[in-house]
Amino acid sequence: MVSLAPGAGSNPYQAEGYLHQLLSKAIAAGARDVHLKVGQPPGARVRGGIVYFRVDKIKPQDTEAVARHLIKDPALRGDLSGFNEYDTSYAAPGIGRFRVNIYRQRGTLAIVMRAIPFEVPALDSLGVPPAVADLAEKERGLVLCVGAAGNGKSTTLAAMVAHMNEAMSRHIVTIEDPIEYLHTDGRCSISQREIGIDTDSFADALRASLRQDPDVIQVGEIRDAETMEISLKAAETGHLVLSTLHTPDVARTINRVVALTRGDPEDVRERLGDALQGIVAQRLLPRADGQGMALATELLIATGSVRESVKRPMGNPSLKELMESGQGMYGMQTFEMSVKSLLREGLVDREVARGAIGF
Numbered sequence: 001m002v003s004l005a006p007g008a009g010s011n012p013y014q015a016e017g018y019l020h021q022l023l024s025k026a027i028a029a030g031a032r033d034v035h036l037k038v039g040q041p042p043g044a045r046v047r048g049g050i051v052y053f054r055v056d057k058i059k060p061q062d063t064e065a066v067a068r069h070l071i072k073d074p075a076l077r078g079d080l081s082g083f084n085e086y087d088t089s090y091a092a093p094g095i096g097r098f099r100v101n102i103y104r105q106r107g108t109l110a111i112v113m114r115a116i117p118f119e120v121p122a123l124d125s126l127g128v129p130p131a132v133a134d135l136a137e138k139e140r141g142l143v144l145c146v147g148a149a150g151n152g153k154s155t156t157l158a159a160m161v162a163h164m165n166e167a168m169s170r171h172i173v174t175i176e177d178p179i180e181y182l183h184t185d186g187r188c189s190i191s192q193r194e195i196g197i198d199t200d201s202f203a204d205a206l207r208a209s210l211r212q213d214p215d216v217i218q219v220g221e222i223r224d225a226e227t228m229e230i231s232l233k234a235a236e237t238g239h240l241v242l243s244t245l246h247t248p249d250v251a252r253t254i255n256r257v258v259a260l261t262r263g264d265p266e267d268v269r270e271r272l273g274d275a276l277q278g279i280v281a282q283r284l285l286p287r288a289d290g291q292g293m294a295l296a297t298e299l300l301i302a303t304g305s306v307r308e309s310v311k312r313p314m315g316n317p318s319l320k321e322l323m324e325s326g327q328g329m330y331g332m333q334t335f336e337m338s339v340k341s342l343l344r345e346g347l348v349d350r351e352v353a354r355g356a357i358g359f
Contacts, residue, residue, distance in 0.1 A: 131331030141277035273311035
């Protein structure tokens, strides 16, 4: 349980000061997410598990009050009866930035707030393979960071942008829902656009970005066929495109891209084989010391052999075989190789490793 001093007034959840106290206590406890749901006290995800504040259970009017405080568009704050889901970001001065999802469950509003550090982490602090930095320095093509929700995809993309900002002179356009990490111009000029505030959709913003003289386009997530098609075209026409997909590994990412892209699958494979630069697949695993999470990474680099296998999988080595044989020269690795490395280093225990790769 996490202690929290009671707020003032009959409904403390309406007070910004109380919300900030809640967030401050959660961050001090090392929380990654804060949960507000009717019928239970506020909760926080700490070291992988949910713990609860020692305060009263949340009532429907409490989450409605917090939702009105977090919603940026004044026109949406009035009648929340038809409000089903909403993404936004929130900055609490002196505490942190948060990615916010407001959603309806069992007829009442619930809120999850994901903590986002003010500082963009360096790539080498995340535990990604060194070859990921090389992908960030590519001049053109498609780089995908994939994995389930909550496995650090957005953080890795932000770190790649920060790496460019230190090492290269580029115009980078990011399209996010919502904006998470805030970038300050260094060697690069970085334009950050938020869905619902600066633009209507990923597809609209992506299409418009091609007229904004970008060297790099970061698309927060490819969700539909139109966004996939425009992303692939942008990669084919000389831009470096970074994006994410909710796919678990490299092999299924290729299949998902082919399924999402319009046209004959064989033609799509040809296009993807030419445009692809790499795929970074991520899973966060509980650390053996209980202090946070360790990153397991599957990494595919688009070598000549990889491109051929993407285009014509029949008769060519599998992508798994190419990742296994490409570690020494190209820095590639499979999830199994990554998890076994974490186990050797003592970062995860055998039970976690066994659960991740089934050995």
